[in-house]
Amino acid sequence: xxxxxxxxxxxxxxxxxxxxxxxxxxxxxxxxxxxxxxxxxxxxxxxxxxxxxxxxxxxxxxxxxxxxxxxxxxxxxxxxxxxxxxxxxxxxxxxxxxxxxxxxxxxxxxxxxxxxxxxxxxxxxxxxxxxxxxxxxxxxxxxxx
Amino acid sequence: xxxxxxxxxxxxxxxxxxxxxxxxxxxxxxxxxxxxxxxxxxxxxxxxxxxxxxxxxxxxxxxxxxxx
Numbered sequence: 001x002x003x004x005x006x007x008x009x010x011x012x013x014x015x016x017x018x019x020x021x022x023x024x025x026x027x028x029x030x031x032x033x034x035x036x037x038x039x040x041x042x043x044x045x046x047x048x049x050x051x052x053x054x055x056x057x058x059x060x061x062x063x064x065x066x067x068x069x070x071x072x073x074x075x076x077x078x079x080x081x082x083x084x085x086x087x088x089x090x091x092x093x094x095x096x097x098x099x100x101x102x103x104x105x106x107x108x109x110x111x112x113x114x115x116x117x118x119x120x121x122x123x124x125x126x127x128x129x130x131x132x133x134x135x136x137x138x139x140x141x142x143x144x145x
Numbered sequence: 146x147x148x149x150x151x152x153x154x155x156x157x158x159x160x161x162x163x164x165x166x167x168x169x170x171x172x173x174x175x176x177x178x179x180x181x182x183x184x185x186x187x188x189x190x191x192x193x194x195x196x197x198x199x200x201x202x203x204x205x206x207x208x209x210x211x212x213x
Contacts, residue, residue: 002177071174072190073181142186 004060004074008134011060015128018052022124036113049120056127060134077141081133088129092122151209154183156201171200 001009025048029041070078096118104110157163165179172179173196174189181187182197189197198205 002175005177071178072193073178073187074175141181144186 002074002138003069004078004134005138007060008131008138011056012128012131012135014055014059015052015124015131018048018055019124019128022048022052032111032113032117035117036111045120049124053123053127056131060131073141077134077137080137081130084133084136085126085129088125088132089122092125093118096121148212149188149209150185150212151182153179153197153208156203156208160201168197168200172196 022045025044026035029035029044030038034041035045096114100110100114153168157165157168165176165183169176169179172193174193178187178189178193182189194205194209198208201208
């Protein structure tokens, strides 16, 4: 495994742990209604999301800047990773749009707090998908060149 | 897959059984890239090709062959 490949795995694992923690806190503490009303709840969720993103940034993206850690083959794989990120983000947005539309079609009013939650979820998915894209990139290159 | 083959493995053994790690350090790439090159799963850039040739003190054509 190359240093970047290892970092991508660690980034994915760390991201998954933070995402699970985020989901657990979010749903165990009361879900969207409580989130809208309780500032402390929002701060806890913010800390989890920002903490996960910073940890991922440190693990994966700072590796790319260290000299000797990545070579030209790694850079090709990193350049291809955004394809996976783009797909993941599009599917996430499609799921949100369909879900919100189905849930609030009758009232014709979507709570503004969903904008925040949508943005955070896209950010999380995008970060996880970057790591996944790198891992898939290595797998594909080892398989077919 | 690759229409460009190489003699990296043979050249390593001809050069005091140079390890993949040693070649990677000399050529400025990772050991995994050397493995991929030897297995014919990756075609390097011209720059890396020249760096590998220089690591063996041979010409580029002595390392890589185009099988077009």
